[in-house]
Amino acid sequence: xxxxxxxxxxxxxxxxxxxxxxxxxxxxxxxxxxxxxxxxxxxxxxxxxxxxxxxxxxxxxxxxxxxxxxxxxxxxxxxxxxxxxxxxxxxxxxxxxxxxxxxxxxxxxxxxxxxxxxxxxxxxxxxxxxxxxxxxxxxxxxxxxxxxxxxxxxxxxxxxxxxxxxxxxxxxxxxxxxxxxxxxxxxxxxxxxxxxxxxxxxxxxxxxxxxxxxxxxxxxxxxxxxxxxxxxxxxxxxxxxxxxxxxxxxxxxxxxxxxxxxxxxxxxxxxxxxxxxxxxxxxxxxxxxxxxxxxxxxxxxxxxxxxxxxxxxxxxxxxxxxxxxxxxxxxxxxxxxxxxxxxxxxxxxxxxxxxxxxxxxxxxxxxxxxxxxxxxxxxxxxxxxxxxxx
Numbered sequence: 582x583x584x585x586x587x588x589x590x591x592x593x594x595x596x597x598x599x600x601x602x603x604x605x606x607x608x609x610x611x612x613x614x615x616x617x618x619x620x621x622x623x624x625x626x627x628x629x630x631x632x633x634x635x636x637x638x639x640x641x642x643x644x645x646x647x648x649x650x651x652x653x654x655x656x657x658x659x660x661x662x663x664x665x666x667x668x669x670x671x672x673x674x675x676x677x678x679x680x681x682x683x684x685x686x687x688x689x690x691x692x693x694x695x696x697x698x699x700x701x702x703x704x705x706x707x708x709x710x711x712x713x714x715x716x717x718x719x720x721x722x723x724x725x726x727x728x729x730x731x732x733x734x735x736x737x738x739x740x741x742x743x744x745x746x747x748x749x750x751x752x753x754x755x756x757x758x759x760x761x762x763x764x765x766x767x768x769x770x771x772x773x774x775x776x777x778x779x780x781x782x783x784x785x786x787x788x789x790x791x792x793x794x795x796x797x798x799x800x801x802x803x804x805x806x807x808x809x810x811x812x813x814x815x816x817x818x819x820x821x822x823x824x825x826x827x828x829x830x831x832x833x834x835x836x837x838x839x840x841x842x843x844x845x846x847x848x849x850x851x852x853x854x855x856x857x858x859x860x861x862x863x864x865x866x867x868x869x870x871x872x873x874x875x876x877x878x879x880x881x882x883x884x885x886x887x888x889x890x891x892x893x894x895x896x897x898x899x900x901x902x903x904x905x906x907x908x909x910x911x912x913x914x915x916x917x918x919x920x921x922x923x924x925x926x927x928x929x930x931x932x933x934x935x936x937x938x939x940x941x942x943x944x945x946x947x948x949x950x951x952x953x954x955x956x957x958x959x960x961x962x963x964x965x966x967x968x969x970x971x
Contacts, residue, residue: 638779638898638933642813644771644805645926648760652925656763659749660920661724663695667914668718670739672704672711672731672755673797676828676856677950678880678904682754684965685957686907693915706797708735715739725749725914727907733758733801749917753910756801763917766910766927770802773900774809774853776933777876780898781849782814784874789848792840793823794833794857806853814851821847826857830882830949833857837864849873855880855899859949862886862895878902879934879942882949888939899934901942905956946971 636642667690674680683701690699700718704711708731718726719742726743730736730752737759744750744761753766781791793810796803803825811820821844826832833852837860840847847870852858855878862875862883872895877883879901887897903909906929916923932954934942942953947968955962963970 636775636779638776638783641772641779642775642809643769644809645769645928646756646765646767647758649926653922654763654917654925655922656749656917657920657922659747659763659917661918663918664697665695665724665915665918666698666700666722667696667911668721668723668726669699669701670704670711670715670718670726670728671702672729672800673706674703675706675797676854677830678828678854678856678902678952681950681952681955682904682907685905685955686911688957688961689908689911695915704731706731708732711736712739715743719743719746719748723748725751725918727910727914728752728757728762729754730757730801731755732799749914751910751914751917753906754802756805764913764923764925764927766906766913766929768902768906768929768931770805771809772931773902774806774811775813776809776900776931777806777851777853777898778810778813781810781851781874781876782818784896785818785849787815788817790819790821790844790846791849791851792821792837792844792847794836794850794852794854794861795823795825796828796853798825803853810851810853818849826860828854828857830856830860832860834860834864837861838868841865841868841870847873850875852876852878854878855883855952856949858897859883859886877934879953880949881944881947881951881953884934884939884943884953885945885949888943888945891936891939896936897939898936899939899942901932901934901954903929903954903956904952905954908956944968 690696702714704714711731726748728740733756737757740757741759741761750762751764752762795807822840824836826836833856841864850861852861852875858875858877859882865872874896877897877899879899913923944951947966951962951966
């Protein structure tokens with residue numbers, strides 16, 4: 582199997598490390614790097630009259646994609662004998678979570694001899710580039726295409742074009758405003774935001790001044806997480822400012838430094854992503870500000886900070902989106918190529934990291950950029966990230 586990608590040069594070490602791993606790791610999807618608790622209780626499609634007060638952290642409020650149904654997709658007419666060429670239209674590799682997501686995808690694809698080529702494109706956050714990338718993949722005659730939409734509306738016509746052409750079409754990692762696809766692998770991003778917002782609301786006693794660190798502006802994921810958080814925060818928690826920081830450590834830290842300079846009193850931070858959360862707490866310490874409640878995620882750098890500072894009274898919560906959703910999308914596409922029936926809407930679990938279980942997720946022997954919710958084996962993560970294993 583030949584893998585083709587358009588990675589930035591600074592990210593090539595991931596691919597090189599993966600090639601080394603293949604000779605030492607037996608299974609593509611070994612046991613999780615760390616034990617994970619059961620997924621949070623799934624919420625059925627909620628009535629429009631529901632209020633946030635009817636939900637708890639144990640029963641969080643969710644929001645299904647537009648057009649959601651329980652229907653299945655019969656792929657018998659799309660069955661195709663291998664070898665297969667799989668195309669992947671990705672909108673960004675701008676943070677370490679996305680890098681690990683694609684590391685997992687490449688690692689899994691290497692294990693399947695039926696996959697002749699895995700062609701990965703990277704639009705670097707440019708909608709026109711992603712549209713062009715999809716057109717190029719279709720022109721190359723891929724047997725299946727995995728699409729990660731930069732924006733729900735902007736990519737929808739190209740998703741429809743791929744689907745209507747008879748190519749197996751799987752969407753994942755964000756929503757898209759069309760139902761013309763074979764399957765969508767999704768995480769409830771509104772629920773992700775609601776969990777963090779509800780926790781922060783309760784920590785502050787329902788009132789206070791906070792700042793928000795958003796993800797990549799305009800993406801469905803960022804908008805849904807922010808929407809869920811704001812709904813759960815309630816009207817008595819005042820949002821002083823919102824700042825997009827692309828789910829990046831560097832941008833998160835810089836944004837927090839600017840917010841600290843602008844506001845003398847900040848009672849809490851809602852951060853959409855763990856790398857931004859680490860930047861936020863480091864900025865607070867550098868400015869001699871108190872460690873106020875900051876929401877997080879399964880980013881190892883933040884988990885190490887969190888775990889170390891529990892004794893100091895620091896507290897957080899981390900809904901933990903899986904980096905292995907790329908592998909789930911690949912497996913769904915393969916099942917469709919085999920002519921099987923697949924879920925039209927395939928929701929992935931969203932485990933939650935808390936003060937009580939953070940020790941089960943943190944890898945104190947690994948560098949910051951490891952993400953906890955992985956299906957790569959502990960040995961694979963140790964090798965990929967050069968962890969000490971101690």
